[in-house]
Amino acid sequence: MATKSAVLGFPRIGPNREVKKAVESYWAFKTSAEDLEAAVKQVRKQRWQSIADKGVDSIPSGDFTLYDHFLDAANVVNAIPERYTKSGLSALDIAFAMGRGRQQLDKGIDLHAMEMKKWFDSNYHFVVPEISPSTQFKLNKNKYLDEYNEAKELGITTRPVVIGPITFLALSKAARDAPAGYEPLSALDSLLPVYVELLQQLKDAGVEHVQIDEPVLVQDKGESLGAEFAKVYKKLSEVSPKITLTTYFGRLGKSLDFVKDLPVYAVHIDLDRAAQQFDEVVAAVKPTKLVLSLGLVSGRSIWKNDLKASKEKAEKAIAELGQDRVVVSTSSSLLHTPVTLTSETRLTDEQMSWLSFALEKCDEVAVLAKALNGNTTEAFEKNTKDIAARREFERNSDSAVRDRLAAITEKDLKRSEEFPARRAAQVEYLGLPKFPTTTIGSFPQTKEIRVARAKFNKGELSKEDYEKAMEQEVETVVRFQEKCGLDLLVHGEPERNDMVQYFGEQLNGFIFTQLGWVQSYGSRYVRPPIIVSDVSRSGPMTVRWSKYADSLTKSPMKGMLTGPVTILNWSFPRADASREVQCKQLALALRDEVADLEAAGIKAIQVDEPAIREGLPLRKADWDNYLEWAVASFRLSTAVAESKTQIHSHFCYSDFNDIFAHIKALDTDVISIEASKADMKLIQTFKNEGYNSGIGPGLYDIHSPRVPSEEEMKEKVKTMLEILDANNFFINPDCGLKTRGWTETEQSLNNLVGTAKWARATYA
Numbered sequence: 001m002a003t004k005s006a007v008l009g010f011p012r013i014g015p016n017r018e019v020k021k022a023v024e025s026y027w028a029f030k031t032s033a034e035d036l037e038a039a040v041k042q043v044r045k046q047r048w049q050s051i052a053d054k055g056v057d058s059i060p061s062g063d064f065t066l067y068d069h070f071l072d073a074a075n076v077v078n079a080i081p082e083r084y085t086k087s088g089l090s091a092l093d094i095a096f097a098m099g100r101g102r103q104q105l106d107k108g109i110d111l112h113a114m115e116m117k118k119w120f121d122s123n124y125h126f127v128v129p130e131i132s133p134s135t136q137f138k139l140n141k142n143k144y145l146d147e148y149n150e151a152k153e154l155g156i157t158t159r160p161v162v163i164g165p166i167t168f169l170a171l172s173k174a175a176r177d178a179p180a181g182y183e184p185l186s187a188l189d190s191l192l193p194v195y196v197e198l199l200q201q202l203k204d205a206g207v208e209h210v211q212i213d214e215p216v217l218v219q220d221k222g223e224s225l226g227a228e229f230a231k232v233y234k235k236l237s238e239v240s241p242k243i244t245l246t247t248y249f250g251r252l253g254k255s256l257d258f259v260k261d262l263p264v265y266a267v268h269i270d271l272d273r274a275a276q277q278f279d280e281v282v283a284a285v286k287p288t289k290l291v292l293s294l295g296l297v298s299g300r301s302i303w304k305n306d307l308k309a310s311k312e313k314a315e316k317a318i319a320e321l322g323q324d325r326v327v328v329s330t331s332s333s334l335l336h337t338p339v340t341l342t343s344e345t346r347l348t349d350e351q352m353s354w355l356s357f358a359l360e361k362c363d364e365v366a367v368l369a370k371a372l373n374g375n376t377t378e379a380f381e382k383n384t385k386d387i388a389a390r391r392e393f394e395r396n397s398d399s400a401v402r403d404r405l406a407a408i409t410e411k412d413l414k415r416s417e418e419f420p421a422r423r424a425a426q427v428e429y430l431g432l433p434k435f436p437t438t439t440i441g442s443f444p445q446t447k448e449i450r451v452a453r454a455k456f457n458k459g460e461l462s463k464e465d466y467e468k469a470m471e472q473e474v475e476t477v478v479r480f481q482e483k484c485g486l487d488l489l490v491h492g493e494p495e496r497n498d499m500v501q502y503f504g505e506q507l508n509g510f511i512f513t514q515l516g517w518v519q520s521y522g523s524r525y526v527r528p529p530i531i532v533s534d535v536s537r538s539g540p541m542t543v544r545w546s547k548y549a550d551s552l553t554k555s556p557m558k559g560m561l562t563g564p565v566t567i568l569n570w571s572f573p574r575a576d577a578s579r580e581v582q583c584k585q586l587a588l589a590l591r592d593e594v595a596d597l598e599a600a601g602i603k604a605i606q607v608d609e610p611a612i613r614e615g616l617p618l619r620k621a622d623w624d625n626y627l628e629w630a631v632a633s634f635r636l637s638t639a640v641a642e643s644k645t646q647i648h649s650h651f652c653y654s655d656f657n658d659i660f661a662h663i664k665a666l667d668t669d670v671i672s673i674e675a676s677k678a679d680m681k682l683i684q685t686f687k688n689e690g691y692n693s694g695i696g697p698g699l700y701d702i703h704s705p706r707v708p709s710e711e712e713m714k715e716k717v718k719t720m721l722e723i724l725d726a727n728n729f730f731i732n733p734d735c736g737l738k739t740r741g742w743t744e745t746e747q748s749l750n751n752l753v754g755t756a757k758w759a760r761a762t763y764a
């Protein structure tokens with residue numbers, strides 16, 4: 001018998017962003033549904049073949065998607081709200097409308113996008129299914145079966161990846177027509193038969209083994225679902241191919257008590273994010289028949305796996321359980337990592353030797369399994385050398401940064417005056433009207449901007465010409481805002497490829513990829529910069545742009561920075577320093593930038609922290625430690641500002657009810673939040689917890705191309721002002737406009753300004 005290797009999921013985007021290109025071209029009505037299908041079929045083929053070529057035993061299928069795999073899961077079980085089904089659109093267009101909305105007023109179509117939420121603590125977003133007692137579950141197109149068959153025709157046997165029914169419902173939300181207090185999990189009994197049918201179909205088609213993802217088991221709420229798990233998996237195991245039940249991103253904790261008794265073939269645990277559970281889990285499964293899948297190769301980081309250490313760990317498990325009861329695997333799906341390192345041409349050999357992207361990780365699990373089966377290969381030996389070289393590099397440290405951090409005191413984290421005094425100074429310094437209008441920073445990143453930057457990067461456009469082009473763009477954005485009648489202006493961020501990558505590129509201690517794209521949502525991807533050593537700033541990063549924009553107008557200009565927690569969370573952090581240390585080093589760099597912007601006469605500075613919420617540990621017991629250093633880091637970067645300088649922050653993921661005290665402790669002057677879905681509970685929390693500073697609840701959803709009417713924004717303002725103070729109320733969208741086109745941006749912002757005028761007249 002032998003130890004097998006497995007990969008839990010693979011990037012869906014294609015090595016050259018083929019899926020983005022195909023999907024966006026279809027959306028633009030440039031290509032047909034058939035063209036789209038042909039293009040993505042090619043991507044699926046290539047990904048299966050490339051994983052198979054590495055010698056991985058369990059190759060995933062069914063995890064491919066054109067938009068989001070959770071949205072696909074909703075479609076498979078027919079959890080499609082009626083407003084979409086009755087639109088008369090094709091199944092494909094219904095799925096896209098659910099993901100991104102669709103507005104064709106001439107055809108009577110005006111569909112909002114469904115809500116997106118962060119996938120656990122990652123920067124991936126999933127579409128949140130809406131469930132109610134009227135949801136008619138049934139098996140739609142069985143995409144897991146279709147993809148399995150597609151791979152089989154290519155001669156590749158795969159292991160379908162299915163979202164588990166309990167996680168599916170646990171992450172869903174109550175639909176609008178559901179009674180108050182409705183819990184989607186209460187629909188489990190009516191959903192279960194669909195899963196029975198789905199798995200039965202897989203078995204009938206000859207599938208031997210499925211992977212069922214139940215990551216809810218690493219959340220606190222999973223611990224109370226023992227009865228549901230026992231019932232569901234008893235039923236499913238009667239009809240299903242053998243099941244590997246996968247958990248990832250955290251520890252099983254108390255859920256282990258019932259997970260060990262589930263009638264499944266194998267259980268998978270994440271030993272990257274939650275290495276501490278190893279002994280406990282091995283001991284718990286030992287007396288059972290369960291196979292244990294060890295998530296040793298990280299699905300979340302880009303560091304080469306230490307194969308020697310992994311081998312030792314696997315051997316410990318094998319000593320307890322036996323060779324054939326252990327599988328070595330990636331810790332989670334690899335969708336959070338770039339496709340392959342082999343596309344990179346600008347990294348040095350040394351840097352390349354530290355890293356491992358999705359395809360290289362497939363190689364790692366295969367090499368590891370071979371080593372465990374007695375074949376230590378050359379690749380294994382090379383890995384040992386590479387790991388030693390990286391450890392050697394890690395000894396480098398920037399003592400100036402470390403010393404500065406060590407010298408930080410409480411005083412450095414506090415603004416010189418409390419909010420009321422600051423507010424008075426700001427009223428005078430900025431001169432904003434009541435219900436000030438502003439935007440969140442970015443304006444449309446047009447094709448022209450991106451092409452100019454691509455040319456500049458290729459050396460086809462000089463630095464001077466590139467910067468001139470960006471200045472022109474800044475001017476266009478400033479003139480538009482003046483014409484539109486916005487009050488607190490921004491420069492529009494045209495010079496930024498991405499808000500995090502841009503800062504990474506200017507800081508010491510980071511490296512970058514050319515093609516290291518990772519899907520964030522739908523067709524939107526990011527290239528997270530990689531932190532490799534201590535971080536510091538060489539000089540001002542944004543001042544020239546803000547200063548230029550400020551010089552064009554009499555209106556106050558808002559400087560725009562990405563906060564330390566967000567830079568950390570949306571980068572690949574180093575593995576040899578704590579997140580706290582990396583975050584505080586980033587904070588020091590940003591602190592200097594805040595001071596420089598202020599000295600340049602910029603009257604308001606926004607420090608975005610959209611990722612502060614997603615960085616929250618999955619288990620409540622771990623929250624305090626994180627929040628303490630996250631809040632301190634934000635304060636370290638902003639507290640340097642004088643009272644008259646208005647510090648804004650922005651959060652587009654504002655599930656804050658549980659951590660409100662910490663949001664308040666950031667001590668900002670104004671915060672803009674995502675509230676376009678009119679989360680009144682959140683607004684109420686602001687009130688109840690005595691938040692008295694400025695607040696700008698997002699009045700519309702910028703992730704969708706649809707234009708909000710003045711009426712609908714007025715309605716929102718009205719409802720919110722039943723709770724919030726009209727004197728501290730800002731009028732703004734719920735996030736930056738970079739993904740939007742100019743046409744809808746102009747219309748939406750005109751409506752927004754109209755809403756503010758109405759508010760001034762109504763609440764005078």
Ligand SMILES: Nc1nc2c(c(=O)[nH]1)N[C@@H](CNc1ccc(C(=O)N[C@@H](CCC(=O)N[C@@H](CCC(=O)N[C@@H](CCC(=O)O)C(=O)O)C(=O)O)C(=O)O)cc1)CN2
Pocket residue numbers: 123445447449450451453454496497498499500501520521523524525526527570738739
């Ligand atoms: N890091 C990060 N995470 C985030 C957000 C965010 O803004 N940044 N926002 C939230 C939502 N997530 C988002 C993620 C990505 C994008 C986004 O707009 N991504 C762009 C890419 C941005 C970028 O890196 N642009 C580069 C490269 C653009 C490009 O594709 N250039 C072409 C050439 C030009 C052309 O022909 O179009 C090429 O390289 O081939 C640039 O502008 O320089 C995209 O997928 O299209 C938006 C929101 C949450 N998480």
Ligand code: MET
Pocket residue numbers: 440441442499560608610650652735736737738
């Ligand atoms: C994801 S938060 C985005 C904030 C940034 N200032 C922007 O407007 O794009």
Ligand SMILES: [Zn+2]
Pocket residue numbers: 440610650651652734735736
């Ligand atoms: Zn945002």
